[in-house]
Amino acid sequence: MEVCKGSDCLKVELIAYTLPQEGSVDKLVAESGAISHAPHFKELNDERVKNLIELLKKLGHESVFEHACFTFRVEGISRVCTHQLVRHRLASYTQQSQRYVKLKEPTFIVPESIASSAFYDEYINVLTQAAELYRKMVEGGIRKEDARFVLPQSVETKIIITMNARELRHFLELRCDKSAQWEIRALAEKMLSLVYEVAPLLFDDLYEKYILDK
Ligand SMILES: Cc1cc2nc3c(=O)[nH]c(=O)nc-3n(C[C@H](O)[C@H](O)[C@H](O)COP(=O)(O)OP(=O)(O)OC[C@H]3O[C@@H](n4cnc5c(N)ncnc54)[C@H](O)[C@@H]3O)c2cc1C
Known part of the structure; x- marks a missing residue:
């Protein structure tokens, strides 16, 4: 059994995002938005891209943002x-299955508040017992899909997210x-920092509000 305190083990990677044949993901969104008021598709310069994305956000013309997708791989996170x-709901997920994957050495996420409290040792005892009983039950013929009922919600999982x-x-x-x-x-916050790197204009307002001004 392993224990991760707080978000120490949280790993978030941006593994894919919409990249147009030419230009950036910001430009793709701006050019998609521009067609609603233009007789023809046209290429936009950087200044126009910036101004258009700001305008789309201001007007709440948000359906245009749906043309850009981002996929993240996440591990070190609790259930x-x-x-x-x-x-x-408007996202796609694929999560590690507790029916098919045997958690040989389950990892548990422990909140900092518990890790630094007088309850920590008692809490670890409970996790250890749960992990041990899970192992014994699986080895004793109980199906993983049932043995998992003994595992606390703090058990670590892995998930792919597309939004x-x-x-x-x-x-x-x-x-x-x-x-x-x-x-x-x-x-x-990790997801925001990652997407800001590849699509700064789509996320600059949120980056400023939640990362810079934190
Ligand atoms: C601080 C906080 C506390 C929370 N506490 C609780 C809690 O105590 N109990 C609990 O059950 N949940 C709780 N939630 C979850 C919350 O109720 C929402 O289920 C969750 O945040 C998803 O948000 P959403 O529905 O806006 O987003 P999404 O599912 O991501 O949908 C995005 C948007 O699409 C639209 N949409 C999606 N589906 C529909 C639909 N069927 N009909 C109409 N419009 C739709 C809505 O405009 C929605 O905002 C909490 C969330 C937060 C952030």
């Missing part, structure tokens, strides 16, 4: 967190906010 994540920029902006607004729970907030 507590992914349960909250998958409530966001378009419209849904991603909505997700980031909700989950980077101070009212969000710490783990999903840590996830959202």
Whole structure:
């Protein structure tokens, strides 16, 4: 059994995103937006791309943002967190299955508040017992899909997430906010930093609000 404190083991990678034949993902969105007011498709210069994306955000013409998609690979995250994540319905997810994957050495995510408290040792004892009983049950012939019922929600999982920029902006607004729970907030902040690198104009307002002004 392994233990990860807080978001120490959280790993988030941007593994794919929409890249047009020419130009950037920002430009793709701006050029898609431009067609609604232009007689022909046309290539935009950098200044026009910037101004158009700002205008789209201001007007709330958000369907244009759906042309850009982002795919993330996430590990070192608890099932507590992914349960909250998958409530966001306009996204695609593929999660490691507890029916098919035997958790030989389960890892558990431990909140900092528990790790630094007087309950820590007792808590670790419970996790150890749960992991041990899970192992014994699987070895004793109980199917993984049933043995997993003994595992706490803090068990680590892995998930692939794909969101378009419209849904991603909505997700980031909700989950980077101070009212969000710490783990999903840590996830959202990492996702925001990654997409800001490849699509700065699509996410600059959120990056400033939730990362720079944090
Ligand atoms: C701080 C916080 C606390 C929360 N606490 C709880 C809680 O105590 N209990 C709980 O159950 N959940 C809780 N949630 C989850 C929350 O209720 C939403 O399920 C979750 O945030 C997904 O948001 P969403 O529905 O806006 O987004 P998405 O599912 O990502 O959808 C995006 C947008 O699409 C539109 N949309 C999607 N589906 C529909 C639909 N069927 N009909 C109409 N419009 C739709 C909406 O405009 C929606 O905002 C909490 C969320 C946060 C951020």
